[in-house]
Amino acid sequence: MANNKKMVEAITSRDEDFAKWYTDIVKKAELVDYSGVKGCMVIRPYGYAIWENIQADLDRRFKETGHENVYMPMFIPESLLQKEKDHVEGFAPECAWVTVGGQEKLQERLCVRPTSETLFCEHYKKIINTYRDLPKLYNQWCSVVRWEKTTRPFLRTSEFLWQEGHTMHETEEEAREETLRMLHVYSDFYKETLAIPAVIGRKTEKEKFAGAEETYTIEPMMHNGVALQGGTSHYFGDGFAKSFGITYTGKDNKLHYPHQTSWGVSTRMIGALIMVHSDDDGLVLPPKISPIQVALIPVAQHKEGVLEKAEELRKALAEKFRVKLDSSDHAPGWKFAEYEMKGVPVRVEIGPKDIEKNQCVVVRRDTREKAFVSIDELVPFVENLMATIHNDMYDRALKNTQEKTFTATTFDEFVDTAKNKPGFIKAMWCGDTACEEKIKEVTGGVKSRCIPFNEEHLSDVCVCCGKPAKHMVFWGKQY
Template sequence: MAQQKKRVEDITSMDVDFAQWYTDVVKKAELADYSSVKGCMVYEPYGYAIWENIQREMDTRFKKLGVQNVCMPLLIPEGLLQKEKDHIDGFAPECAVVTQGGGEELSEKLYIRPTSEVLFCEHYQKKIHSYRDLPKLYNQWCSVLRWEKTTRPFLRGMEFLWQEGHTMHETAEEAQEFTLKMLRVYEEVYRDALAIPPVVGKKTEKEKFAGAEATYTLEPMMHNGVALQGGTTHYFGDGFAKAFGITFTGRDNQLHTPLQTSWGMSTRLVGAVIMVHGDDNGLVLPPRIAPVQVVIVPIAQHKPGVLEKAAELRDRLSEKFRVKLDDSDNSPGWKFAQYEMQGVPLRIEIGPKDIENGQCMLARRDNGDKWPAPLEDLENTITAVLDVIHDSMLHKAQENMDQKTHVAHDHEEFLDIAKNKPGFIKAMWCGDSACEDKLKEETGGVKSRCIPFEEEHISDVCACCGKPAKHMLYWGRQY
């Protein structure tokens, strides 16, 4: 039985203004707040708890692959940053720079890390001597800073939280394989933890990371059809390793240069969760990363035995789930709206009549279904229901993406879709970056997202220039 949906006050409707809806949800659910530091935000408890759960899902998977966590310094001396030319050119203009310390002017500027390639390379240079020291599979959880005056919570800001993995390998094959392995791990996190189906593939030459030989990307589609670049893995070849003089004695007793990868995902994932799953009543959180998976709302809680039974149920369920009992003196109606807005996947209602019947009411956040369930064996029921909610959310997100993915056979059709239909465009491409530039300009911002691993054959020619096609590309606007 589907519950009638009421719009929550203070939250703008998605269809009216998606950007304002996003801001309202972030504020109302107390996920993040602005600070007096322009471009920096405060991650509030509920928002940070989502990130902690995502971290755990990622970190567990990293460790199973033998990845080890480390922590590098926050500051990079100017001389070190300059060692790789593309790198300093790309990052220096967007860095925050420390010029004073301990009350004195510094003789060498220190950059707050925008990313830590050079710090990892400096360390690896000291630690890698023989093929026996390889592979090195290091990861770091930290914040990085890139100068930016506007803040869009979780999506754009000066400082953001992320993980950055940096690995060194004996052979190019092994490094390339690892780059793809991490891409698969990221995809698994998207699908199995966040209930989000991303488009996955390789970036074009134009869109790849400066200095990388190949960049792979994960691009989930937000509810409004816009893409979020939400995770990349890079194969670096030996560019950095050569710049830093990293060598090792191989099995053949000769000196070799190791091959490098890097890969990162950030708090943008929280933004993706909000924008893929949310609705006009607020957040809808996937069960595996929801800070509260089950909220218990007592009905007629002033009646004898209700709060005791509700507390007993909380204690019992807390052994297996993240549970909250709201026994405040707010009305049940207020509580329903509150936890809907916070996106708690499952609500339990329990009142005098339920207790008499040895049951409770369950209500799903994602689709509003509500039904009675026996208290006996409730753990197994909840486990099953949370899995169903996850699968159902993944399916719904996939449907939205399918509906908003359009095929363009030629130039005219491409421009027509770009103008009139939000979402992704699948179209053929000749391989020339000039066509990427042209389509971006003509459409006011539609860019190539990636070359998927399984390309479809849509036509024989490029949807821009009409020359013979080399690849099928996904195209779309982005955050």
């Protein structure tokens, strides 16, 4: 490999400077480019192809659970945004405002949607009349804008792409079920498609979404021990319904307020893919969302029969995988480095000597393991290998998460761990926001990630104040 690396400009080492390593990958794998608009990114073809694969997989999961896609306006009149008090307080400070349209000053300014609860509520008010109209299970794929001071590609940008599900239900029980169902759709997707393990649970009062009764979250850990809020699912109760006057006639012939949820994931997930799996040679992509699954590289391609054989292999592989046969005039070593940088899970090399032996060389991107495989066995071999790569990537990420998850039962231990051991800390908590604030201040940014569904009993008292503990909480720094 040493030879190949010399041919491409090296990227910063992950252990040396994690932040610079991240932006190097983003740039050199050609995922994004910076734009002239503050905090907005250009998502380049390779980055967008990852997003399209993510979208297709999630969209199938949403449709299988009965959801329908819709499209709402991108603008929210200021008066509409203000209808739910907590919600507007949470979002107004980071809104972009349109004040001029078609050369005239607008009578009412319009916010570029930071999220669309208010627009969905306005629409639901018109189309929900009786229990027969429920549930409404809508989803929207779109871009949203939140004015950010400091930005980083995929992780925090003023504009980003996402999906937002917004549903309405007859009863609290149904809405709560939906909230958890979608959280589990997300965690299944993280595990089965992104090969990323995550802690899931409920956000504390302090960390929940503006306007929600409860927020559930999926929190994968990045390679450096920092958390990324990977997706959230909110139960709203009937708060928005009351603010917007949405009612339905129930089976009992009386008027009721419906119960609401919303849930979303975004292009941040591409940031998670980088920070969980990738290494000093570039991206490492899980097979299911990699735009190219097999890079097929002819060796000594000018020799008779090599390109013909390569094309034969391409055809056979293309029936099962997204294959790219690269017969450009770059040297094989340059190509090896290029597809390593792009995180392509499997490389297949075929040259004159391989053809003589009716074999080819198969190299995994994640471990660099190399195998000589009979051409007759190539397709089933690669098929098995893809499953193995996915599972191994998941297991390595899980191991990293477990190794960087610590326990603290005293405040000193907590602070010491927070300072010296990047990762999650499990600790008991009394339920008071004051303790969260103190922990954040003393540790320089550690926040509650979530109250997991399976709480452990680590001690009887809050790690911060010593009062009786109510919950076990995962704590950690975040992107």
